[in-house]
Amino acid sequence: MSPDSTRFEDPSASQQRFLSLFLRSEREIFRYVAALVPNVADAEDIVQQTALSLWEKFDAYDPSQPFTPWACRFALNKAKQWIERRKRWQALLDGGLADELAQRREELRPELETRLRHLEGCLAKLPDEQRSLVEGYYYRRDGIEKLAENSGRTVAATYKTLQRIRQALQVCVEHAAKPEGVA
Secondary structure, rough: HHHHHHHOHHHHHHOOOOOHHHHHHHHHHHHHHOOOOOHHHHHHHHHHHHHHHHHHHHHHOOOOOOHHHHHHHHHHHHHHHHHHHHHHHHHHHHHOOOHHHHHHHHHHHHHHHHHHHHHHHHHHHOOOOHHHHHHHHHHHOOOOHHHEEEEEEOOOHHHHHHHHHHHHHHHHHHHHHHHHHHH
């Protein structure tokens, strides 16, 4: 099969060819990446990112050439990107960012705790149906589809209801945070 003939093949046949080539090379790609990054979980993530890039660029693959070296070039680029992101993050941490964030959080802790108490009071004032919706979304992490179904609303209406509740809670917390006598 010539390189040009692959551009006109059935998309499912192209997908099958890609999967076949990738699955045969996946272990080698993983070993290649694992030699570049210290953590197995990070290497697995990089291989997944590589697979996505390979699929996106698969029409540029020349089937007369071996697949694994082609794929490893993509893996190398993904690993380099990962290393660079990690270096930038490490530079921020080495530059004292983590300490600064911790210090700032400690400075803000009394204010955050006060706002949290106000929020708890505001949540208690909500009608049961609204409080149940907030608790489902934020505390139980129920999906919006489940919440919509349980409330008898559409997904869009559920999102809109949550938006209105958030706005009401914000106003309530801000009002509660104002000193006595300030309107």
